[in-house]
Amino acid sequence: MMGTVSDIARRSSSRNAKLAKIPLGIAGRAAMGFGRRLAGGDRTEISADLNQKAAEQLFSVLGELKGGAMKFGQALSVMEAAVPEEFGEHYREALTKLQAAAPPMPTATVHRVLDQQLGTRWRERFSEFDDEPTASASIGQVHRAVWSDGRQVAVKVQYPGADEALRADLKTLSRMSGLFASVIPGADVKPVLAEITERTEEELDYRNEAGHQRAFAKAFADHPDYVIPRVVAGSPKVIVTEWVTGTPLSGIIRAGAEDPDGTVELRNRVAALLGAFHFSSPARAGLLHADPHPGNFMMLPDGRLAVIDFGACAPLPTGFPPELGRMLALSVSERYEELTALMYDNGWVIPGRTVTHQEIADYLRPFTDPIKTDSFHFTRRWMQRVAGKASNISSAEMKTARALQLPAEYVMIFRVLGGSIGILAQLDAELPFMQLAREWMPGFTEESSLR
Secondary structure, three states: OOOOOOOOOOOHHHHHHHHHHHHHHHHHHHHHHHHHHHOOOOHHHHHHHHHHHHHHHHHHHHHHHOHHHHHHHHHHHOOHHHOOHHHHHHHHHHHHHOOOOOOOOOHHHHHHHHHHHHOOOHHHHEEEEOOOOOEEOOOEEEEEEEEOOOOEEEEEEEOOOHHHHHHHHHHHHHOOHHHHHHHOOOOOHHHHHHHHHHHHHHHHOHHHHHHHHHHHHHHOOOOOOEEOOOEEEEOOOEEEEEOOOOEEHHHHHHHHHHOOHHHHHHHHHHHHHHHHHHHHHHHHHOEEEOOOOHHHEEEOOOOOEEEOOOOOEEEOOOOOOHHHHHHHHHHHOOOHHHHHHHHHHOOOEOOOOOOOHHHHHHHHHHHOHHHOOOOEEOOHHHHHHHHHHHOOOOOHHHHHHOOEOOOHHHHHHHHHHHHHHHHHHHHOOEEOHHHHHHHHOOOHHHHHHOO
């Protein structure tokens, strides 16, 4: 465990200096490696050593800063399956660590926040409270405790200064997007940062998270396949929820890498549960869980999927937009002229730009494998191939991409889609993608019947 931090470094200059270490440190190590190569060092060994050190630095700085830096790292972490093989396992390990790990804040700071948020007699509300955190996230850390009625609970405490840190980080990271794009080729970094920035204020108030979680818990109450922990108590900077114990998806991904044949059934079940949860949530709860990384999902011993952390949710009170179902149906049937017209009508083409239906067809082709059959096997190799094509800036498809934009109401939906596909590729699992689309996406069946 890295050393504790007393507070999130708040001053913009202080945080900027730490973030600046990343490119400077990586460049310095590369120069050092070049010198060693000239001196006759083993090139493969030196490159591996440099990659490991650069990855460790990336994790160390993002994890230490927490706030927007760590939140951005977590958003990237689900895309680690797209990392090309030449970068080795080091970046994957570093990014995966960001899904659950960060240095803790001191006990005195935790107690001070609890005094402010739950009252100075907060200890009377718990029969036990573990001062050692069990997990750390981008803007808060989790402690295990026992509520006064005997229930095991998770207590998430927000880091002091998280609000200032988030704003400072996101401003700085937006100027450093090129670096991260080089670490994860094909990752569309700027929209991720823009979307995170937009949701920052909402996530900083845990009362919003409590409202989201209550809505999900009600919608999935007594569901045979899912567990949503109930909210026990909450305030702007502290939220107390029921405790759940299970195997995080990161553990299942690791087990799959070690024993691919022996874990096929488990990995496919996880994929099916994860897919059905995201597809059905708007219709069931009027919300979409919008923080898809393996730390927020775990398999329970009884085979159910537990879902936690509802800070980022997209409000979809009437379910998915019917236009999205129509667009998917038109893509499936390759009716690109109608699809292009629909994109123009719904703001997907930047005003003043022109795209043809053939250009849209060529642009979408690399991404359409999952919609060609009822079920699709998501793999790292497939994702690397798609990411490679998506990052070819000189291609005709990239020219088409520069004429397109993602309407605001779809940003969170596509974040969930991209993040979930990243997890599925890490799982190396099969998902009945199109079956779920037919069942849960308004507009899909209607448009398909018009063919």
